[in-house]
Amino acid sequence: MLGRGLKRKLSDYEENMAGLSSAFDSSRSLSYPLKRQLVLNMCLTKLQTYKMLVEPNLHRSVLIANTMRQIQEEMRQESTQQPVNICPGIAPSSPSYIGMESLGISLQLPSGVSQQESNCCDLRSVEDPIENSLLIVSDDDMSSAISSILKDLDFVEDISPPTCLVPTGDDQPKFPENTGLKLEDDRQDLKGAECVFGSFEISNSTSYLKDLAIDDIFEDIDTSMYDSDFCCPPLTPPRSPSLATEEPLKTFPSCNSSSAGNIQICRTDLSELDHIMEILVGS
Amino acid sequence: FLGAGGGNDIQWCFSQVKGAVDDDVAEADIISTVEFNHSGELLATGDKGGRVVIFQQEQENKTQSHSRGEYNVYSTFQSHEPEFDYLKSLEIEEKINKIRWLPQKNAAQFLLSTNDKTIKLWKISERDKRPEGYNLKEEDGRYRDPTTVTTLRVPVFRPMDLMVEASPRRIFANAHTYHINSISINSDYETYLSADDLRINLWHLEITDRSFNIVDIKPANMEELTEVITAAEFHPNSCSTFVYSSSKGTIRLCDMRESALCDRHSKLFEEPEDPSNRSFFSEIISSISDVKFSHSGRYMMTRDYLSVKIWDLNMENRPVETYQVHEYLRSKLCSLYENDCIFDKFECCWNGLDRQVEFSELHIVMTGSYNNFFRMFDRNTKRDITLEASRENNKPRTVLKPRKVCASGKRKKDEISVDSLDFNKKILHTAWHPKENIIAVATTNNLYIFQDKMN
Numbered sequence: 189m190l191g192r193g194l195k196r197k198l199s200d201y202e203e204n205m206a207g208l209s210s211a212f213d214s215s216r217s218l219s220y221p222l223k224r225q226l227v228l229n230m231c232l233t234k235l236q237t238y239k240m241l242v243e244p245n246l247h248r249s250v251l252i253a254n255t256m257r258q259i260q261e262e263m264r265q266e267s268t269q270q271p272v273n274i275c276p277g278i279a280p281s282s283p284s285y286i287g288m289e290s291l292g293i294s295l296q297l298p299s300g301v302s303q304q305e306s307n308c309c310d311l312r313s314v315e316d317p318i319e320n321s322l323l324i325v326s327d328d329d330m331s332s333a334i335s336s337i338l339k340d341l342d343f344v345e346d347i348s349p350p351t352c353l354v355p356t357g358d359d360q361p362k363f364p365e366n367t368g369l370k371l372e373d374d375r376q377d378l379k380g381a382e383c384v385f386g387s388f389e390i391s392n393s394t395s396y397l398k399d400l401a402i403d404d405i406f407e408d409i410d411t412s413m414y415d416s417d418f419c420c421p422p423l424t425p426p427r428s429p430s431l432a433t434e435e436p437l438k439t440f441p442s443c444n445s446s447s448a449g450n451i452q453i454c455r456t457d458l459s460e461l462d463h464i465m466e467i468l469v470g471s
Numbered sequence: 472f473l474g475a476g477g478g479n480d481i482q483w484c485f486s487q488v489k490g491a492v493d494d495d496v497a498e499a500d501i502i503s504t505v506e507f508n509h510s511g512e513l514l515a516t517g518d519k520g521g522r523v524v525i526f527q528q529e530q531e532n533k534t535q536s537h538s539r540g541e542y543n544v545y546s547t548f549q550s551h552e553p554e555f556d557y558l559k560s561l562e563i564e565e566k567i568n569k570i571r572w573l574p575q576k577n578a579a580q581f582l583l584s585t586n587d588k589t590i591k592l593w594k595i596s597e598r599d600k601r602p603e604g605y606n607l608k609e610e611d612g613r614y615r616d617p618t619t620v621t622t623l624r625v626p627v628f629r630p631m632d633l634m635v636e637a638s639p640r641r642i643f644a645n646a647h648t649y650h651i652n653s654i655s656i657n658s659d660y661e662t663y664l665s666a667d668d669l670r671i672n673l674w675h676l677e678i679t680d681r682s683f684n685i686v687d688i689k690p691a692n693m694e695e696l697t698e699v700i701t702a703a704e705f706h707p708n709s710c711s712t713f714v715y716s717s718s719k720g721t722i723r724l725c726d727m728r729e730s731a732l733c734d735r736h737s738k739l740f741e742e743p744e745d746p747s748n749r750s751f752f753s754e755i756i757s758s759i760s761d762v763k764f765s766h767s768g769r770y771m772m773t774r775d776y777l778s779v780k781i782w783d784l785n786m787e788n789r790p791v792e793t794y795q796v797h798e799y800l801r802s803k804l805c806s807l808y809e810n811d812c813i814f815d816k817f818e819c820c821w822n823g824l825d826r827q828v829e830f831s832e833l834h835i836v837m838t839g840s841y842n843n844f845f846r847m848f849d850r851n852t853k854r855d856i857t858l859e860a861s862r863e864n865n866k867p868r869t870v871l872k873p874r875k876v877c878a879s880g881k882r883k884k885d886e887i888s889v890d891s892l893d894f895n896k897k898i899l900h901t902a903w904h905p906k907e908n909i910i911a912v913a914t915t916n917n918l919y920i921f922q923d924k925m926n
Binding site: 255 | 560561562649650668669693694696697698699701718751752754755758802803804805806808809811814
């Protein structure tokens with residue numbers, strides 16, 4: 189754990205970030221990986237803030253997500269090319285990352301950042317507190333953050349008929365590069381479940397659902413057979429090397445948020461409902 | 472432009488300012504759109520509170536040849552109200568995103584105004600006569616005692632004080648899941664398009680219960696979404712052609728004759744990235760915030776965060792001209808990202824048709840910046856000017872003083888350093904009179920009108 193994780197007030201955080209970003213702009217001695225990390229953290233913060241809004245701004249979310257993906261891709265390429273850490277303390281692929289479990293957790297800054305406030309002008313001392321203050325985030329946290337935001341935007345009930353998922357394997361649906369979407373958090377699983385059952389109109393007001401004990405409702409469902417019935421292509425094997433360290437999914441072995449998102453139900457035939465009911469009831 | 476202009480250089484003078492004086496800005500008063508009508512006689516503004524205010528230009532007074540007519544309030548009405556979508560538990564903002572005027576066909580004026588979800592067609596009409604002399608009613612409306620009615624008379628119209636009425640004639644609703652960012656009236660004057668983040672719909676002005684979806688860029692899986700629509704406009708002459716811009720800095724030109732759903736563009740305009748200017752924020756600042764055709768339709772102009780680009784429709788691989796609006800901000804992008812200013816959507820506009828030369832190609836472009844500065848670029852002379860919309864130092868018929876921002880190094884007298892710029896004072900909306908050199912510039916809650924100095 190970095191420092192004494194303090195839950196800081198948003199205004200303090202904003203001040204710190206303002207200091208950091210002006211340091212970014214004015215300082216030439218901030219190393220490139222540091223700058224990159226700073227931008228990445230700002231992206232995550234923004235997405236986190238947007239997630240709390242009832243209706244996040246789609247335009248901004250997409251721009252921020254793209255920025256994050258670019259940085260992520262860059263970092264991934266660097267880590268595959270140079271396994272040795274170039275920057276001590278900032279190792280993108282190091283498993284000793286402090287992962288942000290999900291965007292539900294507020295950012296925790298170490299106490300070291302308070303030094304930075306008084307040292308804004310002194311470039312050298314700026315660097316060290318910046319290093320301390322930057323949250324190191326793992327690939328998958330970023331991916332799940334991005335996906336989570338974009339999926340949230342999709343919950344908005346869409347009047348137009350949903351485009352049908354290409355059913356068979358000829359046309360492999362495109363997955364974004366960051367697919368190793370492992371759901372560390374049950375909440376993410378439930379989002380996936382919500383999308384799956386979107387046509388049942390459960391998902392039309394997720395805020396309402398969050399208050400319910402959804403865990404209880406969906407916990408026992410084994411959706412593996414359900415997945416194959418919809419000809420969902422098998423999970424794209426995650427390319428992220430850090431996957432091996434992830435704990436295996438408990439509840440939804442074959443249902444992660446990306447495949448769940450892909451299952452946009454085009455038709456809700458009674459026969460399908462019957463079939464699902466059979467599974468639920470346990471034949 | 473700069474200094475004493477000879478020839479055709481315009482010298483801008485303050486003319487009027489509308490809006491509250493105090494610094495405390497009421498949220499509802501924030502101006503969100505500005506638009507002249509086709510004759511320039513009317514100037515409409517929309518605000519965050521859902522209101523539309525229309526100003527009318529006074530008829531030019533022959534004796535007062537030193538200034539053009541002033542704009543005075545003509546009509547004010549509440550166009551959109553805040554709504555609550557109960558299904559999604561979402562509030563729908565009443566802020567007016569765009570106003571577009573229809574060309575005038577009869578005595579009344581028509582305009583389209585839109586918020587995030589609903590477009591409305593408003594009729595603005597004048598009433599300066601009223602019928603008098605009813606048989607059954609008195610002048611004040613009371614019914615006459617029937618026994619006193621002994622003769623029959625025909626009511627006649629008598630003059631009354633001018634009354635301007637605005638009434639909603641059509642409401643085009645429920646066609647957009649995402650937020651509407653543009654509306655554009657077709658050159659056939661019968662149809663128009665509305666664009667949101669992911670879709671563009673085609674409407675007929677007479678039909679409100681149906682619209683055709685002509686562009687849909689929503690991916691099957693929202694997680695694949697990497698690009699949104701930011702603006703759209705019909706070609707001024709070709710009624711089957713329109714363009715839309717994206718958050719990735721591209722413009723697509725589509726022809727509706729090719730297919731019902733214009734998923735494939737006819738042309739794709741995109742400038743390759745300059746590798747020397749690459750940064751983490753390259754994509755964000757490439758997002759196009761506005762696109763406007765020239766009157767001829769031969770050119771179009773786009774605005775991204777730092778520049779204005781002029782495109783020739785015959786050349787897709789790069790713009791023909793690029794003008795830097797505030798290049799000094801390039802080194803401040805991280806701070807501007809942090810405070811969200813990097814997402815500000817600036818509009819741009821062409822000058823009106825030059826009166827002397829009726830069919831000249833438009834040669835001046837205008838756009839806003841921060842610190843209540845706005846910029847103009849003359850395409851012919853390649854000169855540019857920065858002016859400020861401010862109540863200070865603005866006396867009628869005094870030529871506006873050009874402003875200059877000092878990017879770095881020693882600041883000269885009268886220059887402003889980048890760090891002193893007020894990023895809360897942004898000019899996002901500007902409009903140019905279609906026929907004269909009169910411009911309307913909106914600061915946060917004030918509307919400035921400038922005219923050129925008539926000799």
